[in-house]
Amino acid sequence: MHAHGRAIRTTQWIIVLVYVALMVLPLIAPLPDRHARILNHITLFAQFMFWGIWWPFVLLSMVLFGRIWCGVLCPEGALSEFVSRHGRGGAIPRWIRWGGWPFVAFAGTTIYGQLVSVYQYPGAVLVVLGGSTVAAMIVGYLYGRDKRVWCKYLCPVNGVFNLLSRLAPVHMKVDAAAYVASPRTQGVNCAPLVPLRHMVGASDCHVCGRCEGYRGAIALSPRSPTEEVVMFGGPGEQALSGQAHGGIHHNNSGWYSALIAFGMLGLAMGAFHWTASPWFVAAKIGAAQWLAEHDIAWMFRDDIPWFILTHYPDQNDVFNWLDGALILGYILATALVMGGAISLTIGAGSRLLGKGWTAARYHHLMQSLIPIGGCGLFIGLSASTVTLLRSEGLRMAWVPTTRMAMLAGATAWSCWLAWRISGRYAHSLFARVGALAGVVAALALVNYAWALMFWIW
Ligand code: SF4
Known part of the structure; x- marks a missing residue:
């Protein structure tokens, strides 16, 4: 990849044009x-390309190859970095480093x-994707020099990509001993600001290949797809990963757990x-009747701009305020019910793994649900x-x-991760089985929700 940097850059610009x-x-x-x-x-073609091919298969690529999409192909990242090269180069402000962005940006965009x-x-599409791209370029212009500050902190799918890439069977492996032993050479520009020497997993690296071979210590290497979640998701490793962000980013495991349970x-x-x-x-029928009985007519008004609520009268596709409120309410209620129930079952499972409550154990066990979360996003998006x-x-x-078959495979993968994670804490088989039971309960709920959508309703 290092040797073909020029070809990679050319590919990026071709994708920008297509995008x-x-x-x-x-x-x-x-x-x-x-x-x-x-x-x-062209509209149906673009719709098919963006939502039918692009998104589902970019998600799949995270699990197969890590974040190579971000480093090699993403047009938004390429534009943000390009603008950053010629921008103001300011210091990254504290609000951008806030650990909640991976969750909040994903939730808001969804x-x-x-x-x-x-x-x-x-x-x-122009408002959502184009708006995100313009914001990425503005952030690139204002902060960092030759960097991807937007991608690292604010991109709406950064959190999901970060989680899914933890399952990838390849990563940029750092040989710490060789790194220290080799003489200093000219530095590498890592655009997503990964501190190379301390890099321990694939979640922050965009696999752009620029650091490959650096100080004879970094190489794209195969690994077990369970390695990062099982070995680097625990309490000590979470702290290490927090430090590995160069002290500019506190450990935000809590937000990532929220992203899994309440987001994905x-x-x-x-x-x-x-x-x-x-x-x-x-x-909707119940609410409409209640509003009509109580003479609340404004909720039925649909003279709302299309960039606030869907408004295409020629297509017979118009939302009124009631539709908007119900869609918002339905999504939030689903998030609360699913996220709440999953948090409880994972919390109960992690409680069985050792004395007392520790958040780190809970966050670690929660990561066993990454495969089923990723699978759900893939089958949900590919429905279109x-x-x-x-x-x-x-x-x-x-x-x-x-x-x-995909749900069954992802469920089995999540169970295997839960079993391996529990082995790092449990002192008895009973505790291990108990923790697995908590994860299985969460998986049963998720599978039931998908069964409702695809087979029962
Ligand atoms: S760690 Fe290396 S491969 Fe990963 S994004 Fe940084 S420079 Fe690119």
Whole structure:
């Protein structure tokens, strides 16, 4: 990778051009009618590329190759770094380093995307993806020199990518002894600000390849896909990882646990569920009746700009305030129910692993749910891939079985991680089985939620 830096940079700029074209061209085309197809209408083509191919498979790539997407292909990262090279080069302010951004940015983007129907309309895509890109460039211009401050701290999917890449079977391995023993050479520009000598896992590294071979100590190396979660997710290692951020970033395991339980398995589940949920329909009918009986008419108004709530009268797709409130309420309620229940079961499991309550043990056991969280995001996002391909007339009879197999595989992977993590703490088989039971209860709930969406409703 180091030797092919030029080719990597060229690829990045080609992707930037494709990304901008897919965002801008649909804006000048009319919205698709029912005769439009992926291959003859730019809006449907862009929709298929962004939400049908791009997002699900970028997520998958995190698990297979680590964050190579971020370092080699992401247009937003490339633009942010490019602007940073010519920008003001200011110091990174404290608010940017706040540990809650991975959760808050993911939650905000997920909810807003649902309110403006980002999967369907080019204007919404421009606001969500284009807005994020412009923000990335502004942050790049203001802070850091030749760096990716946005990617490291503020990108809405940074937290999810960080978690998924912990499962990757490859990483940039640092040989600490060789690093110290080798003579100092000219430094490497690590754009996402990873302190090379202390790098212990794949979660912060964007696999850009620039440090490969540095001081004869860093190399892209294979590893067990359980290694980072089991070996580097524990209390001592979490502290080490906090230090490894160069003292500019405190240990934010709590926020990552929240991202798993309330974000990937909560908010995202609500965002995928509400369009298929009979509970949502029942709540809407009940709320509409109650509002009508109480003469609260303004909730039925739909003269709302499309960038606040979906508003496309020509497509018969218009949200009123009641729709907006119910979508928001449904997603938040799902997050609270799923996140609360998962936190309780994981908390109970981690309590059995040793005397007293320790947050570090809880955060470690929570990481066993990364595989099922990633799998859920993949099958949820790829549901739109399947819908688009079905409307093209493709037979997709294999999809339900494949979904089932993926959920079963991710469930087994999570159980295996939980078993290995429990082995680092438990002094008895009973404690280990108890901790595993807590994780299995959480997994049962998640699988039930997916069964509701794909097989029961
Ligand atoms: S640690 Fe190395 S490979 Fe990873 S992002 Fe930094 S320079 Fe690139």
